[in-house]
Amino acid sequence: xxxxxxxxxxxxxxxxxxxxxxxxxxxxxxxxxxxxxxxxxxxxxxxxxxxxxxxxxxxxxxxxxxxxxxxxxxxxxxxxxxxxxxxxxxxxxxxxxxxxxxxxxxxxxxxxxxxxxxxxxxxxxxxxxxxxxxxxxxxxxxxxxxxxxxxxxxxxxxxxxxxxxxxxxxxxxxxxxxxxxxxxxxxxxxxxxxxxxxxxxxxxxxxxxxxxxxxxxxxxxxxxxxxxxxxxxxxxxxxxxxxxxxxxxxxxxxxxxxxxxxxxxxxxxxxxxxxxxxxxxxxxxxxxxxxxxxxxxxxxxxxxxxxxxxxxxx
Amino acid sequence: xxxxxxxxxxxxxxxxxxxxxxxxxxxxxxxxxxxxxxxxxxxxxxxxxxxxxxxxxxxxxxxxxxxxxxxxxxxxxxxxxxxxxxxxxxxxxxxxxxxxxxxxxxxxxxxxxxxxxxxxxxxxxxxxxxxxxxxxxxxx
Numbered sequence: 001x002x003x004x005x006x007x008x009x010x011x012x013x014x015x016x017x018x019x020x021x022x023x024x025x026x027x028x029x030x031x032x033x034x035x036x037x038x039x040x041x042x043x044x045x046x047x048x049x050x051x052x053x054x055x056x057x058x059x060x061x062x063x064x065x066x067x068x069x070x071x072x073x074x075x076x077x078x079x080x081x082x083x084x085x086x087x088x089x090x091x092x093x094x095x096x097x098x099x100x101x102x103x104x105x106x107x108x109x110x111x112x113x114x115x116x117x118x119x120x121x122x123x124x125x126x127x128x129x130x131x132x133x134x135x136x137x138x139x140x141x142x143x144x145x146x147x148x149x150x151x152x153x154x155x156x157x158x159x160x161x162x163x164x165x166x167x168x169x170x171x172x173x174x175x176x177x178x179x180x181x182x183x184x185x186x187x188x189x190x191x192x193x194x195x196x197x198x199x200x201x202x203x204x205x206x207x208x209x210x211x212x213x214x215x216x217x218x219x220x221x222x223x224x225x226x227x228x229x230x231x232x233x234x235x236x237x238x239x240x241x242x243x244x245x246x247x248x249x250x251x252x253x254x255x256x257x258x259x260x261x262x263x264x265x266x267x268x269x270x271x272x273x274x275x276x277x278x279x280x281x282x283x284x285x286x287x288x289x290x291x292x293x294x295x296x297x298x299x300x301x302x303x304x305x306x307x308x309x310x311x312x313x314x
Numbered sequence: 315x316x317x318x319x320x321x322x323x324x325x326x327x328x329x330x331x332x333x334x335x336x337x338x339x340x341x342x343x344x345x346x347x348x349x350x351x352x353x354x355x356x357x358x359x360x361x362x363x364x365x366x367x368x369x370x371x372x373x374x375x376x377x378x379x380x381x382x383x384x385x386x387x388x389x390x391x392x393x394x395x396x397x398x399x400x401x402x403x404x405x406x407x408x409x410x411x412x413x414x415x416x417x418x419x420x421x422x423x424x425x426x427x428x429x430x431x432x433x434x435x436x437x438x439x440x441x442x443x444x445x446x447x448x449x450x451x452x453x454x
Contacts, residue, residue, distance in 0.1 A: 210413045227427030238416040
C-alpha cells in the first residue's frame with residue numbers, strides 16, 4: 001500500500017468539527033458537506049459536546065483562552081473519541097485549531113496556560129501532535145482525489161465558469177500551516193489550488209482571478225460595513241471581469257459576506273454584479289447527482305437556481 | 315500626501331482607459347506606492363526609497379508593518395500587485411491592466427479603511443495578539 005493509499009484510508013472516517021457558523025448562517029455548508037461525504041462513502045463523526053473556537057474575537061481579550069477553546073475540542077476528539085484527525089470546514093475554526101496546535105508545539109507559556117486551564121475544567125491534557133486538523137478541501141482532495149472524484153461524476157459541471165475564492169484565513173499566516181508549500185500534492189499558501197483541482201475534476205471551467213485570497217472584510221462587517229462592502233464589491237467585480245458565473249466558497253463567513261454585500265452594493269452604491277455564490281461542496285454535490293434541495297441551495301441568499309437550471313444541474 | 319479619493323480616481327481612469335498613460339503597469343504600481351506612503355506619513359514616518367525584491371511597493375509595506383503587525387494583513391495584496399506588474403511586463407496585454415487596477419483598489423480600500431477605523435486588520439490572521447503572542451493568563 002503506498003503513502004497516498006494509507007492517507008486515503010486514514011481519512012475515510014474523521015472527527016467532524018462543524019463550528020458555530022455551520023449551525024447558523026452556514027447551515028447549507030454543513031448540510032452539503034455531510035451529503036457529499038456520505039455520497040463519496042466517507043464518514044464524519046461529530047465531536048461530542050463541542051464548543052465555539054472563539055472565532056475572531058476571543059484572542060483580542062486573551063489568546064490563551066482562545067487556544068484553550070480550540071484545544072478542548074481537539075482533546076475530546078483524541079482522548080474521548082479516539083480520533084487522530086479533525087476536519088473543520090470553516091476557515092475560522094480551521095485557522096484557530098491550527099494556531100492552537102502551533103502555539104502548543106512552539107510556546108512554553110501556551111503549554112503552561114493550557115495545562116492550568118485543562119486541569120481546572122477537567123479536560124484531558126492535549127499534547128502537540130495528538131490530532132491533525134484538516135480542512136474540508138484537504139479531506140476530499142486526499143481521501144478521494146481528483147481521478148476517483150471524476151469517475152463518480154454524474155452531472156458534469158461542464159460549461160460552468162467558476163472563480164474559486166479561498167479567503168484569507170485558509171492560508172495565513174503561513175507558519176501555522178507547516179504541511180502547506182511542501183511540493184506536489186500539498187496546498188500552496190500563495191496560490192491555493194485544492195478547490196480548483198476538485199471542481200475541475202467535476203468538469204467545471206476554472207477561472208483564475210487575482211483576489212482569490214484577498215480580505216473580504218468579514219470581521220468588520222458590523223464595525224465598518226462600508227469598507228466591507230467596498231472590499232467585497234471589488235472581489236465580485238474582479239471575478240465577473242474574469243468571466244466567472246459562479247464564485248465558489250469554502251468559508252461560511254466569506255460566503256455570507258459576499259452574499260450580503262452584493263445586495264448592499266446594489267442598494268447603497270447602485271452597482272449590480274452578476275456572479276452567484278455557491279459553496280464548493282454544493283457544486284461537488286450537484287456533480288455527484290445530489291438534488292439542490294439536499295445540498296441546501298435554497299438556503300443560500302444568492303439565487304443560483306436559474307443559472308443551475310440553464311446548465312441542466314437543477 | 316495625495317488624497318485617497320484622488321488616487322482612487324486615478325486607478326479607475328487607468329482601468330477604464332489603459333491607453334491614457336504610456337505605461338499603465340508602472341502607473342498603477344506608483345499609485346499603489348502612494349497608498350502606502352499615505353499610511354506611513356500618517357504615522358509620521360518618512361517613506362523609504364529602497365526596494366524589496368525589486369519593488370519599492372514591497373519595501374514600503376515592510377516599513378509600514380514594522381511597528382504595526384496588523385498591517386501585514388495587506389501583504390498578499392501588495393505581492394499580488396507586484397505579480398500582476400510582472401505578468402503585464404511579460405504579456406504586455408492591456409486586459410491585464412483591469413486586474414491590476416482591481417488589486418490596487420483592494421489595497422486602497424483596505425488601507426483607507428484601516429486609517430479610518432483603528433482596529434481594521436486587528437481581527438485578521440496577522441493580528442497583533444497573534445504576532446506579539448502575549449499571554450494574559452500566565453501573568454495572573
